[in-house]
Amino acid sequence: MSKKIVKSSVWWEETIDTPETEIVEENIYVDEKFIKNKSLIRMDLNLIQFPIFSKNTKRKVNQIVTYFFNKNRDTYITVTPQAGDYIPGETEEKIFIALMQIMKEKGMPKKFVISALELKNKINFTTTKYNSVVEKALSRLASTTYVFKNTLYSSEHKGILGEKIETSIFNIKTITLSKKENKKYRDLVEDKRIKVIYELEFSDHFYRNIIKKGYLVYDGDILLEIESSTARTIYMLIEKIRFQKLYLKIDTLFLIKRIPLKYNKKNISQTVKILENALSELVEKNLILDFKFIKESTWEKSEVEINFPESANDEKQNRFYEDRNDFRKLITTNGVSETEHVMLEVPTEENIDRILGLLPSKARNLKTMERTIGEAIEKYGYEKVKNAAIYTKEQKADKIRSYFLKTLENNWADDIEEPIARSSKIDFKTIQDENTHKDVSQWDRSLYMAFEKLPENIQNGIETYAYRDYIKECGMETKIQQMAFKYSREKYICEFLEKHPEILKDKEDEEIVEPKKEIPTLDIKSVREKITRAIEFGDMLYSYSEEEKRRLLGNILKEVMELDVTKGLTEENLKNVIEKYIKL
Structure with a gap:
């Protein structure tokens, strides 16, 4: 077996090899299921972050590419094609995106059957030789081996796997419909022009990620409409990086390496031009608002600023919630358990x-x-x-x-995670009894009577400090603590007043003065806390869906903003607005 290593001064090396490959085949048929939003797809985080599909237009036969991600060279990905073939590139990337759309339409099974015609229609191939193109691309995707070392993200293990993992994206079986043994498949194909179909089975690592918390949601139609593979990769990457921000500032070299694009110091300006063209396409398609390169010295030290349209966050959230609603329908139909199907x-x-x-x-x-x-x-x-x-x-x-x-990787905080675990059967009375019965004789109720005579704003202040004392004593703040405080509110307020008797004394000594008739306006931070807490309390009782929470928040904020502009926002009218939408 011959091997040639071509070293690069950047961050990867390329090797030429001729390895043996093996295809695992297995028969299975899956009924199609109807999904409301067929264009939304889940992309495995590894496919977003790493160069699974090459951007090199001059790939060579039997060329193995290794991408190193650190100086120690112990963090890498090696991409090995089948003998006599290339590693996957732009065509395979488009085929994969179309596969994810079809996979969703069929109910997200691990194994499913497709035809070249289905993929042609998704990608809008104009060539009459699409059968040959699809067959080669599917074979290339199935037979390419990926070796991950300290790089593969696993939703099952909730982090990066440290060991060396060797896997393909999926296995494939080609089924010729004219063969006698394939009669059961012929009955499934209405279009009699189709002579061959393909049965795919996704590998465990990639399938688990797109079922559990190892994916992001994109619009497959939008991804396929992006002409440049570089632009497509940039779009997926910056959508992940930005979270909910509408402005990003990224090192130019970071983008070059993460795509990745080859460059050296002599021609880096040409590589930047490729980035510029890709970003311009994203602007034309309204996926970003604008961009600007900032170069104060060399291109290696330059940065690029990217602004996103105001609608970007709403679109991102809508994709997430629509996808989640679609997948909830699949939980029972495809045997995916509620626990297993955790959303990102x-x-x-x-x-x-x-x-x-x-x-x-x-x-x-x-x-x-x-x-x-x-x-x-x-x-x-x-x-x-x-x-x-x-x-x-x-x-x-x-x-x-x-x-x-x-702490996250090693689950060190598991001992404080138990109280947070959500239960559909919380005994509120037990919580109340545990926090009131044994101590009822230890606090003076007359303090609470004095407390009730105080102005509302002072009462709110005392209650806030009492709550802080209680949380400090507990050592954590969860819904359980919030419920316990709510049902033993009088006790904790009295205990706080016992610790600070000067509060009531000062108020008794003060001359009662009529407050000025001015409308106080609450600060935004306080308003946010009160609304969020109210929705959380409502959630305990009614188990809101995420869509219901968003609708509640939107309705409350709409009235609150109007009050703030017209009459001023007080504790009282904020309370009235909240009670209007959340009945406890």
């Missing part, structure tokens, strides 16, 4: 800010912390990330980001 959470600026607030204060000074939190929410879910943040702060870690990530 979309990180919002509000959630990221909440996590930052739970971490040590120094975390806000770390430039990469927001991105780290966003990626963690995507991988592990908000609740698990919240637990990890609480745990990191409790341990008083010096290296905050590193300790936070290790």
